[in-house]
Amino acid sequence: AAGVIQSPRHLIKEKRETATLKCYPIPRHDTVYWYQQGPGQDPQFLISFYEKMQSDKGSIPDRFSAQQFSDYHSELNMSSLELGDSALYFCASSLGPGLEYTDTQYFGPGTRLTVL
Amino acid sequence: GESVGLHLPTLSVQEGDNSIINCAYSNSASDYFIWYKQESGKGPQFIIDIRSNMDKRQGQRVTVLLNKTVKHLSLQIAATQPGDSAVYFCAENTNSGYALNFGKGTSLLVTP
Numbered sequence: 317a318a319g320v321i322q323s324p325r326h327l328i329k330e331k332r333e334t335a336t337l338k339c340y341p342i343p344r345h346d347t348v349y350w351y352q353q354g355p356g357q358d359p360q361f362l363i364s365f366y367e368k369m370q371s372d373k374g375s376i377p378d379r380f381s382a383q384q385f386s387d388y389h390s391e392l393n394m395s396s397l398e399l400g401d402s403a404l405y406f407c408a409s410s411l412g413p414g415l416e417y418t419d420t421q422y423f424g425p426g427t428r429l430t431v432l
Numbered sequence: 433g434e435s436v437g438l439h440l441p442t443l444s445v446q447e448g449d450n451s452i453i454n455c456a457y458s459n460s461a462s463d464y465f466i467w468y469k470q471e472s473g474k475g476p477q478f479i480i481d482i483r484s485n486m487d488k489r490q491g492q493r494v495t496v497l498l499n500k501t502v503k504h505l506s507l508q509i510a511a512t513q514p515g516d517s518a519v520y521f522c523a524e525n526t527n528s529g530y531a532l533n534f535g536k537g538t539s540l541l542v543t544p
Binding site: 320424425426 | 440466468473474476477478521529530531532533534536537
């Protein structure tokens, strides 16, 4: 079965540079989520999109922005990178919220961002 | 949730034994719970989920128990295998919500 695709898998940037992470959801999934995971920590929710509109926002820094495109893929744009931004960034996708239930989120393999 | 650093609780079991991983949650409004398995350098992998209208759900070799009274969730793995070695996270959500709130991971180590 097709899974969530993330690119790039690894990214090395200098402080104050910008980075763009891409996420391609499972086919027919219309909702994407972004999470950040530091070493030894649990994933922290950043932001989500449903049908190309922002649906929820978590602890996403103002330096970061994201969007979902017409083909449902999503991009996370990170500017003025700081050392503390070094982490694994996961994208997850699901079918959108139904009348009653939130659907299961399936995670991609992640992008490992290293800021030097 | 808040993170406490690099040291995860660790559960060490022998191959073939049953494993029980526990999780406490704090949000009384949570009504959807999921267990994920995460291997080193990989994304969380869905194992099993349960809605708040149930207190037990079984999958292949795994069982999730939900006690809403004490806000406790557990994952039972039968006949644990070396391939089960990973970090296990519980996560919670509301039926109308988007963001998953992850609990602290538990590192499961299966020894031969």
